[in-house]
Amino acid sequence: MILNEREIRQAHLMDAVKQVMTAARTAPKGKGLDIIEIAAVAADDIRILSAKTKELGERNGLKFFFRDAENILSAGAVILIGTRQETHGLNCAHCGFPTCAAKPETTPCALNTVDVGIAVGSACATAADLRLDTRVMFSVGLAAQTLDWLNGCRTVFAIPVSVSSKSPFFDRKPKDPEPEK
Secondary structure (H helix, E strand, C coil): CCCCHHHHHHHHHHHHHHHHHHHHHCCCCCCCCCCEEEEEECCHHHHHHHHHHHHHHHHHCCHHHHHHHHHHHHCCEEEEEEECCCCCCCCCCCCCCCCCCCCCCCCCCHHHHHHHHHHHHHHHHHHHHCCCEECCEHHHHHHHHHHCCCCCCEEEEEEEEECCCCCCCCCCCCCCCCCCC
């Protein structure tokens, strides 16, 4: 039997993505409360995510949204990691308010945000161990959040993943929005 890497690359990438998602799930949590959500998107869903990222770039005028929208089209998958917003009842004031009750609903709990960061770090470390090319993207995470792909999660980050001879996420250049016709 001859197993050609080019022919099994996408299947291998998706197996590796599952391991990366497991690493994000098992990452330590600030208080042990697991409100992290994780998903992976591929194929046509990446194109939908790219289009939404471009739309947000048009709305906010930030050029790197266009660059990232184009960049994820080279990914075999995009991992999404986010958190539901729940207070932990610690009244720790890490969010900037003296108590959880005083914190406005629009202000994220600091522990939730830290938990997402730990999960993203664990996911990226595992991806590196598996020799996958990745990049953490706030812009694409915001697009996924806007699409509500993690069911009500806020503070969503995206990690595009690639298996290629050269990382498409390394030498990135800003892409200007297409001029109106």
